[in-house]
Amino acid sequence: MIVLLEVKNLHVKVGDGGRQILRGVDLTIDSGEVHAIMGPNGSGKSTLAHVLAGKQGYDVTDGTVLFDGNDLLALKPDERAATGVFLAFQYPVEIPGVAGITFLKTALNSQRKARGEAELTTPDFMRLIKEASVRLHMTPEMLRRPVNTGFSGGEKKRNEILQMALLEPRLAILDETDSGLDIDALRIVSRGVNALRNQDRGMLVITHYQRLLNHIVPDKVHVMSAGRIVRSSGKELALELEEHGYAAYDVHAA
Amino acid sequence: MSAEPRSMKTEAEQGLAQQFIAARDDLPGSPAVAERRDAAFALFERLGLPHRRIEAWKYTDLRARMRKALPIAPTPSVDQVERTLAASSTFADLDHYRLVLADGYFQEPLSDREAMLAEGIEIATLVEFLGSDGTSSVEALHDPEGAGGDAMIALNAALASDGVVIRMPDGCLPSKPIEIVHVSTVGTPASAWFTRSVATIGAGAKARLLVSHVGPDGVAYRSNSFVAVDMAEAAEIAFVDLQSEGDAAQHVTTFSAELAKESKLRHLSVASGAALSRLQGFVTIKGERADLSVSGANMLSRSQHGDITWRIDHAVPGATSRVLYKSAVADTAFGAFQGLILVRAGAPKTDGKMMTRTLLLSDEAQFAAKPELEIYADDVQCGHGATIGKIDETALFYLMSRGIPRTDAEALLIRAYLAEALAPIGDKAIAASLEPILAAWPEQRAL
Numbered sequence: 001m002i003v004l005l006e007v008k009n010l011h012v013k014v015g016d017g018g019r020q021i022l023r024g025v026d027l028t029i030d031s032g033e034v035h036a037i038m039g040p041n042g043s044g045k046s047t048l049a050h051v052l053a054g055k056q057g058y059d060v061t062d063g064t065v066l067f068d069g070n071d072l073l074a075l076k077p078d079e080r081a082a083t084g085v086f087l088a089f090q091y092p093v094e095i096p097g098v099a100g101i102t103f104l105k106t107a108l109n110s111q112r113k114a115r116g117e118a119e120l121t122t123p124d125f126m127r128l129i130k131e132a133s134v135r136l137h138m139t140p141e142m143l144r145r146p147v148n149t150g151f152s153g154g155e156k157k158r159n160e161i162l163q164m165a166l167l168e169p170r171l172a173i174l175d176e177t178d179s180g181l182d183i184d185a186l187r188i189v190s191r192g193v194n195a196l197r198n199q200d201r202g203m204l205v206i207t208h209y210q211r212l213l214n215h216i217v218p219d220k221v222h223v224m225s226a227g228r229i230v231r232s233s234g235k236e237l238a239l240e241l242e243e244h245g246y247a248a249y250d251v252h253a254a
Numbered sequence: 255m256s257a258e259p260r261s262m263k264t265e266a267e268q269g270l271a272q273q274f275i276a277a278r279d280d281l282p283g284s285p286a287v288a289e290r291r292d293a294a295f296a297l298f299e300r301l302g303l304p305h306r307r308i309e310a311w312k313y314t315d316l317r318a319r320m321r322k323a324l325p326i327a328p329t330p331s332v333d334q335v336e337r338t339l340a341a342s343s344t345f346a347d348l349d350h351y352r353l354v355l356a357d358g359y360f361q362e363p364l365s366d367r368e369a370m371l372a373e374g375i376e377i378a379t380l381v382e383f384l385g386s387d388g389t390s391s392v393e394a395l396h397d398p399e400g401a402g403g404d405a406m407i408a409l410n411a412a413l414a415s416d417g418v419v420i421r422m423p424d425g426c427l428p429s430k431p432i433e434i435v436h437v438s439t440v441g442t443p444a445s446a447w448f449t450r451s452v453a454t455i456g457a458g459a460k461a462r463l464l465v466s467h468v469g470p471d472g473v474a475y476r477s478n479s480f481v482a483v484d485m486a487e488a489a490e491i492a493f494v495d496l497q498s499e500g501d502a503a504q505h506v507t508t509f510s511a512e513l514a515k516e517s518k519l520r521h522l523s524v525a526s527g528a529a530l531s532r533l534q535g536f537v538t539i540k541g542e543r544a545d546l547s548v549s550g551a552n553m554l555s556r557s558q559h560g561d562i563t564w565r566i567d568h569a570v571p572g573a574t575s576r577v578l579y580k581s582a583v584a585d586t587a588f589g590a591f592q593g594l595i596l597v598r599a600g601a602p603k604t605d606g607k608m609m610t611r612t613l614l615l616s617d618e619a620q621f622a623a624k625p626e627l628e629i630y631a632d633d634v635q636c637g638h639g640a641t642i643g644k645i646d647e648t649a650l651f652y653l654m655s656r657g658i659p660r661t662d663a664e665a666l667l668i669r670a671y672l673a674e675a676l677a678p679i680g681d682k683a684i685a686a687s688l689e690p691i692l693a694a695w696p697e698q699r700a701l
């Protein structure tokens with residue numbers, strides 16, 4: 001087991017001199033581990049996910065993020081992806097006019113190129129896609145359509161996990177992947193995620209609800225509140241939160 | 255358009271007058287045609303080159319942009335034509351008939367006249383047509399309806415050296431698309447040429463007409479082409495105008511169409527060439543339940559200037575028109591879209607919609623959008639709109655977060671944005687043959 005992600009004292013503001021969202025996040029994820037971050041709305045969970053993936057519009061004012069021992073924050077989003085960081089979006093983006101299959105192939109081959117690997121041939125690529133899409137109950141027709149365009153909430157989330165399966169990241173960040181899913185869709189998505197758990201891969205699962213964690217059972221659970229991780233424990237912490245809510249951690253009220 | 259007489263002529267206008275006098279006796283046509291040319295040139299002299307105070311030319315000041323008259327292009331050698339065509343293929347992967355006009359002159363050996371005749375399509379050159387007896391030959395030089403008083407059309411009528419006259423009989427169903435190639439050859443120094451082509455489409459005939467414009471980079475030639483389409487009842491035409499002129503060219507093209515009852519015209523323009531380009535289209539809907547679609551993908555970069563101007567005239571009830579233009583403007587380029595849907599009092603139940611959407615890819619890029627509705631009838635469904643925006647950062651981040659570098663991600667998004675304009679042509683093979691042009695443009699721009 002090796003240290004995959006090491007976040008130290010991360011402070012982040014929105015935009016130029018905007019509101020302080022993260023106020024000293026410390027988080028270490030080892031390979032093979034699944035961590036869950038829970039917390040109330042506005043606690044900074046999604047901001048952490050965005051900053052790790054390299055979204056613009058955030059200003060890191062202090063702290064460091066190391067991925068595999070290298071400075072992750074120095075990399076552009078596409079470079080982060082090529083080194084193995086993947087963000088499953090809370091709101092997957094619709095891209096009219098770009099066929100899903102074109103998008104997936106461009107993404108995979110861009111990453112391979114960045115890593116100095118040969119591009120996949122079309123038959124090899126099609127085989128990969130076929131295997132992954134069957135597991136996620138996705139039809140070839142869905143992949144011919146423009147990316148996420150006209151997809152239901154569940155289809156969009158399945159499409160995120162399909163991308164994850166194809167791109168085989170070392171660190172997968174799932175940002176409220178359960179939001180907008182009914183029980184059946186939740187089961188399909190969770191099964192897709194669990195199939196990707198292995199000893200080399202780390203996962204960071206961000207969620208409001210304990211429900212998802214019945215399906216994707218974490219190794220560690222963290223509580224985030226007002227931009228910091230205020231408590232960390234084993235999976236039983238999720239059940240405790242479900243019962244008592246986040247009231248005990250609400251520093252705004254203090 | 256107002257035509258106030260002017261006594262002061264620019265250098266270019268004086269040069270054109272001298273050229274017309276010198277060329278007049280050699281221009282093709284019967285005595286009636288010569289008279290028509292004289293009248294057209296007299297109109298041009300009265301109007302002068304279009305400038306900003308002419309509303310239809312508000313965004314393209316040719317008086318300022320055409321400082322001197324260029325010599326009229328001589329007939330090129332077949333070798334010159336072949337070399338230029340080899341360097342700039344159009345619709346290469348689409349099996350089609352070709353009619354080639356080079357530097358303003360019809361190229362028999364490079365054209366498929368006989369094969370088309372075997373399918374019942376009669377082709378005459380403009381020279382042949384204008385030389386024939388009778389009054390109908392003069393009609394080829396008439397102004398399109400609604401365009402009376404356009405100086406560049408008048409100049410075209412006065413100086414048209416050649417063109418093609420296509421006659422498709424009733425019920426004609428050509429097996430392949432027909433392309434009219436306008437090529438400016440590498441062999442000539444900067445010169446000007448004028449062509450006029452006419453297609454008459456019989457009742458119930460269905461065809462695909464492709465018009466292309468190609469020429470060498472680095473030569474400031476000027477092209478002034480004109481294509482008129484006259485559609486009989488229930489005729490159907492998919493029409494493509496592909497503008498891939500050389501990068502220093504000044505390009506003016508006029509399209510005109512008359513739609514009879516229940517006829518259907520889908521017009522698609524794809525433009526990425528020329529230093530200055532102007533496409534002006536005039537459509538008159540004369541028959542009930544005619545169906546018109548106009549769409550286009552416009553790509554402008556460097557210091558290119560591109561102007562698209564449409565006038566759609568609904569004269570009868572119950573017809574439909576749809577206009578969708580997608581433009582991408584980069585660097586210090588300038589683009590303009592002007593579109594008018596005119597609904598006359600006699601045209602109730604008109605269904606007309608016009609939309610122009612533009613992506614600005616740099617802080618210096620500019621676009622002027624002027625969609626207009628002019629409605630004199632009751633009980634119509636009409637709408638128009640315009641948007642101008644930047645690349646969607648959210649979509650860009652999504653693509654980059656999957657490992658796609660910024661330039662590639664932008665190229666994907668630009669191409670997808672423009673490709674929306676290809677759909678209304680309703681012909682997958684034609685759309686597929688144009689897609690590589692949209693795909694290549696963002697990459698060329700990045701170089």
